[in-house]
């Protein structure tokens with residue numbers, strides 16, 4: 001069965017009132033990425049390319065308007081120096097009061113219009129900000145459930161997701177640059193053009209000014225994006241370290257654990273400070289040169305303008321207007337120091353979001369599994385190999401078969417590859433060679449959603465912070481309350497849940513509280529069986545339960561009328577004894593297969609002892 005990707009209301013575009021639809025975000029297609037995960041990876045699109053990709057989605061919408069408003073504001077802002085020029089000339093020439101009033105009114109009109117455009121621009125930027133947030137949230141909600149499990153082999157998933165907070169930086173800096181940045185650049189450009197019209201000397205002055213500003217931005221800012229990214233990586237390492245202390249509180253409670261936590265944080269903080277220092281050196285040199293330029297250029301213009309006034313090549317009004325224009329341009333440019341820092345932060349933030357977007361996704365191709373009409377699926381594992389490190393396979397030429405309705409136990413010493421085999425069957429990992437067939441169809445040819453509608457896996461404890469009901473149903477809206485109740489009943493949990501004040505509506509913590517660990521284990525079983533899978537794979541899911549709970553569950557799981565075939569990894573004699581066949585794994589391959597006669601556990605124990613392998617409990 002293919003699960004529909006239901007549009008989620010919270011992720012609808014807040015203004016366009018249409019659901020977010022998968023589009024390219026931050027430079028990656030929505031499925032099939034091949035990044036490596038981890039922090040800044042040094043490959044993939046550059047932050048600038050990613051930013052342009054993100055903004056490109058906005059261009060057709062409001063970004064054009066934002067720029068148009070900024071152009072309007074830039075042009076209208078010139079009204080002040082030009083009006084002052086006119087007033088000074090009017091006073092100098094002793095003209096009429098009436099002209100002064102008209103000038104004042106024109107100036108007011110221009111400034112009022114500029115203010116209106118600025119308000120509209122602010123509103124548009126607000127919309128762009130909201131959409132950025134929704135886009136990134138929607139994109140990650142789409143991607144994260146599809147991220148390949150091996151992306152988390154060497155990185156901590158929740159810690160990686162901290163990078164989502166960089167969307168705030170993107171929002172804030174994008175707003176700052178769209179509002180101030182565009183106005184500064186346009187205002188400066190237009191002002192300098194006006195200046196150039198006053199006198200050819202002033203054109204020369206313009207050019208020198210522009211050259212100096214370019215030097216400050218490009219030459220003095222070399223390496224700033226890299227140092228900003230390094231600073232950001234160091235910042236996440238500090239956050240990740242602190243998060244870890246909260247994640248494993250017991251570990252840090254050992255004698256000396258608190259000091260160990262301080263030492264580790266101290267080391268990470270030092271790395272952050274040194275990265276920040278490197279970045280600040282670049283910022284500082286840009287700021288110092290910008291301030292110096294402001295002092296030099298303002299006084300040089302006064303000297304040059306005064307000289308031109310004395311030579312009667314410039315009017316007094318033009319001199320005052322020119323000083324005002326240059327003062328504004330330079331003030332904005334000095335402010336640009338802050339903008340430049342914001343720009344570098346933006347580049348680092350985009351790079352961090354890119355780390356999330358680059359997490360490799362599971363394949364999305366394949367066929368839908370066809371109904372076979374047979375109760376219980378048939379599984380054939382043919383000569384598969386797999387290694388976390390391609391040079392060291394941990395599953396080697398493994399063959400295994402489960403007939404429809406059969407109950408198969410997989411046992412073997414710790415590290416023999418049992419859990420890895422479970423991952424391979426569930427399509428979490430792809431064998432490097434060999435095939436896995438479900439009902440005669442290579443699982444590689446099946447859509448993963450379709451495979452996982454047929455196969456359910458119980459492995460570890462994964463609780464979502466939601467009600468017991470949702471923890472069992474997991475968004476499968478076609479499952480009714482009755483289905484969930486039945487699954488809880490089969491898992492031997494219904495009575496205990498009913499005793500909770502909020503029953504199935506009890507909200508669980510991420511660790512399962514208020515359920516105990518044993519109850520949470522049974523909850524995981526309820527989640528697996530509620531959809532009536534045709535192949536149920538349990539990786540040690542029964543081993544940690546008390547005897548009563550385990551026996552009740554075994555009644556359900558081994559019931560011949562149940563709709564599934566069963567593959568169960570276990571270290572328990574009692575569980576293994578219930579199975580039709582027992583496969584013993586050693587060193588990644590099938591060492592032996594036994595069909596124990598009822599009650600002949602001794603056969604298996606004896607064999608294990610002889611082979612010097614694990615013992616069951």
Ligand SMILES: Nc1ncnc2c1ncn2[C@@H]1O[C@H](COP(=O)(O)OP(=O)(O)OP(=O)(O)O)[C@@H](O)[C@H]1O
Pocket residue numbers: 153388389394412413414415416417418419420421
């Ligand atoms: N994420 C991983 N990255 C690298 N190596 C891994 C990873 N997971 C498991 N391994 C290695 O693969 C081998 C098989 O591990 P697996 O978890 O499949 O064993 P297992 O039989 O399930 O062990 P246990 O009974 O202790 O759960 C082990 O040597 C282990 O060190």
